[in-house]
Amino acid sequence: MLAAQRRSEIMTLLERDRIVRVSHLVNALGVSDMTIRRDLQALHEQGALEKVHGGAVVRAEPSTAEPGFEAKSARQLAQKESIAAHAAAMVRPGSAIAVSAGTTTFAFARHLLAIPGLTVVTNSVWVADLLHGARVPSHTVLLTGGVRTPSDALVGPLAIAALRSLHLDTVFMGVHGMDANAGFSTPNLLEAETNRAMIASARRMVVLADSTKWGVVGLSSMATLSTASALVTDTGLSQAARQALADDVDELVLVEPDEASRPWEDHGSPREADDLA
Structure with missing residues (x-):
């Protein structure tokens, strides 16, 4: 699975559940713990989510928040x-x-x-x-x-x-x-x-x-x-x-x-x- 497709799946799950855990994503996407952590880090750097211990949560955005095109x-x-x-x-x-x-x-x-x-x-x-x-x-x-x-x-x-x-x-x-x-x-x-x-x-x-x-x-x-x-x-x-x-x-x-x-x-x-x- 391509990184872009995998990260899209992560964002879809996050938008549905408001929180995702590394262990769940490993099982759901069939990839390694390290791959998921790398994906979460990339999405965090793009401003798409907030990393927390063991997973990620929806980024709290004010009405002025404007995500970049890549995010x-x-x-x-x-x-x-x-x-x-x-x-x-x-x-x-x-x-x-x-x-x-x-x-x-x-x-x-x-x-x-x-x-x-x-x-x-x-x-x-x-x-x-x-x-x-x-x-x-x-x-x-x-x-x-x-x-x-x-x-x-x-x-x-x-x-x-x-x-x-x-x-x-x-x-x-x-x-x-x-x-x-x-x-x-x-x-x-x-x-x-x-x-x-x-x-x-x-x-x-x-x-x-x-x-x-x-x-x-x-x-x-x-x-x-x-x-x-x-x-x-x-x-x-x-x-x-x-x-x-x-x-x-x-x-x-x-x-x-x-x-x-x-x-x-x-x-x-x-x-x-x-x-x-």
Whole structure:
């Protein structure tokens, strides 16, 4: 099992149980005690969890906490890949779209390589680099300027000015959290303002968010739930959350995670792929 896949499994168990023990992970993943401890140390250094004696616990994050791209890349891999594949099926060849920063939208961007004639506007360094590196002849890729955040989004006045001059078909938006009262939110004030400009530039908003984002509230809201024309998430969403979202979102799409998918093996993913157990 690859290190990236193993660490994703650790994060999935941690998000479900709120605490994981080394002994349990050794049995669950079929690897050595030393391998698990190395994984926990790597995830701790990325800011994904807090190490404690004999295991790890969920990292207590204030509303301003903003995990880096690498830390978020280790979470919910199968869910993100299934969400990304389904969202890509909503993209029409020849359309003009915006893609926000985030690890789910990065997974989504890989699927855009097979769709011809797209104009893609993004404030994600990772998404722009992926699309540029693929060199699809019929694609036009526009990267906004701006100040780079810990999650590798370009934000601020330059990005906002660029977005305000555009008229796009659909924005595909990743979010830090979603909540019945706070709506869709992010811990970064400038990113929230930039995302609001991106949303305003498009006729339609599609949110890509795995089920662990429900109930998470960042410092700044960028849109109400009712702003979304569609929300693509996974079947881990609770029944209460499904009802709350169905009342506000025009189209709620629930996808089954594809546990067999290995998205980090394709198109230069930023995740570690060479550390074999």
